[in-house]
Amino acid sequence: MNHMASKSADIRPGITLACTECKERNYITTKNRRNTPDRLELKKFCPRCGKQTVHRETR
Numbered sequence: 194m195n196h197m198a199s200k201s202a203d204i205r206p207g208i209t210l211a212c213t214e215c216k217e218r219n220y221i222t223t224k225n226r227r228n229t230p231d232r233l234e235l236k237k238f239c240p241r242c243g244k245q246t247v248h249r250e251t252r
Contacts, residue, residue: 210248
């Protein structure tokens with residue numbers, strides 16, 4: 194059995210953050226599934242909108 198990065202990847206999966214206004218996928222980050230089981234929402238700068246907007250986690 195070869196379990197390379199399964200332990201760390203299970204708890205902290207990589208996610209993409211997309212702008213809720215223009216749907217542009219601007220940021221890639223990781224989140225802790227244990228602390229935030231629901232979808233992540235952060236206010237980040239969207240270069241396409243040219244302002245701070247709410248960015249939501251996409252699959």
